[in-house]
Amino acid sequence: MNREHAGLDRLIFVFAGWLLATAVWAADEAQLEKGRALAFDRNKGNCLSCHMIAGGELPGNGGPPLIQMKARFPDRQVLRDQIWDSSIRNPQTIMPPYGRHQILSEEELDAVTDYIHSL
Amino acid sequence: MIGLRSITLAVLLGTTAVHAGPEEDRQRFREFYQNRLSSIPLEAHVDGAYAMNAGAREQWLEMEEFPPYEFELDEGQELFEASFADGESLASCFPEGGQGVRQGYPYFDEEAGEVVTLELAINRCREAHGEQPLPYLSGDLAKISAYMAYTSRGNVINVPTPQSEAALAAYESGKQFYYSRRGQLNFACSSCHMQNTGLNLRAEILSASLGHTSHWPVYRLKWEELGTLHKRFQECNSQVGAVPLEAQSEAYRNLEYFLTYMSNGLEINGPGTRK
C-alpha cells in the first residue's frame, strides 16, 4: 500500500462516515417528526389534551408537563411501557392504554416514544 | 341483564356490609368536591365549568342575558299547554299541573319497578292520551322539558332516597356505570369529572359531577339547539370510544338516577347554555 492509497483510504473513510452520520440523523429526524405528528393528532396520541409539550398550543394540565424526559426516564423502555399501558404502574391512572387498547400501532408507539423521549 | 347483575351485586354488598347506602354516598360525594375544589362553594357547581373560571363565567353570564334557548323555551311552553286530540294536556299527568316539579325527577316507580325520568313521563303522558311519543334527544321533547325546568328554577333537587331492594338495585347500577371505565380510551365518568375535575382538557375545564343534572336540557353551542341529558351521555360515551346506549335506556335512566341523587340539595337552574 503506497502513501497515495492511504490518503484516498482516509478520504473515503471520512466521506462514508459523513454519509452515515447524515443518513442516521435524517432517519432520526423523520422518526421524531412522525412521533410529533402522532402526539399532536387529536385522533391518535392527543397528548396535548393532558400534557404541556413545547410548541403545542392550548395544552391541558391533567398530566405532568412533558419536559426533561431523559432525566425522568433514563430507560426508554420504561417510558414506552408507560405509554403502552400506564395502568400497570398506577391502576387508577386516567391515561389511555395506547398499546394495550391498540389506539396506536406498535410502530406508531415507537415513534411517539422516541419523540416524547427527546423532549 | 344489567338489572339482574346489579341486584346480585347489591345483595353481595349488603351481606358483606361494604354497602354504604345512598345517603352516605352522597355525603362522601360532596366531601370529595369540598376537598378537591375547596375554593368553590358546593352550590355553585350547578354552573359547571363556569363556576371554576372567572373569565369564562363572565362570557357565559353575558350569553345568558339573551339566552340562545329563548325561542325553544317559548315553543316548549306552547307545546306544554297545547291540547291533545282528547282535549287533555300534559298538565293533567303531573302533580301541580306540571309547574315547578322538575326537582322530583327522576324517581323510582315502585309499581313499575323502574326509574322514571321527566322525559319518559312526558312521553308516557302523551301515549296515554293517544299521542305519538317524541324523539328523546332534541326537538319538541327537549323544549317541553326545558319549559318544565324553567318553571322549577330555584327549587331544590329532591330525589327520594332509594329504599326498596329494587330502587337500591337501580341506584347501584347507575353508580357502577358512573365509576366504570368504558370505550377504547378507557375512561369512566369519574375519570374526568372527579379525578381530573377542575383541570383542563386542552382548553376546556372539566366540570364537577355535583350539579351535573341541575341545568338540563342544555343549549350547547356546538349542537345549535337544546339537547337532553341523555344526548350528552351519548356524546360522552362516544368521545371515549364506546358505542353509546339508547336514550332512556335502563342503564342511562339508572345513571341519571344516581347522578341526580348525588346533587340532592342543589338548585334546579335549567335550561342552561354550554359551550
Added chain:
Amino acid sequence: MNGPVRWYSAALMALLLLAGCGGDSTPAQESTQQAPAAGEPAEDTVSTNPEADFPAALAAARERHQQAMDLEFAWSRAETLIESAENAAAAGDFAGALEMAIQAEKFAALSIEQATTEAEAWQARVP
C-alpha cells in the same frame, strides 16, 4: 482486494446496517407486551383465500361485538371496522375485508375484557 475497495465496502456495509436500523431506531422486538390477551383469537397468518375465509371472520367479529353490546361495553372502533369490512367485501377487496374483520374481532374481545375487569375494578374509584 486492495485497500480502498476494502475500506469502502466496510464503510458502506456499516452505513447500510446502521441506516437500516436508523429509520426505526427501536425495533419492534423491544415491544415485550404484545402477547394477545387470553381468549383473543390469534389469527395473524395470511389467508391464501380471503374470499372464502371472510364470511366466517365477519360472523365471528359480529358475534363477539354483539356480546360486548349486550354487556353495554362495546367499542365504536369494532363497529366501524365491521362496517368497513362489509363495504370492502362488497367492493371486492376480500383481503382488506378479512383483515378488518379480524381486527374488529380483536377490538370486540378487548372491550369484553374491559367489561370483565370493570365488573370489580369500579369499586376502587368510589370516594
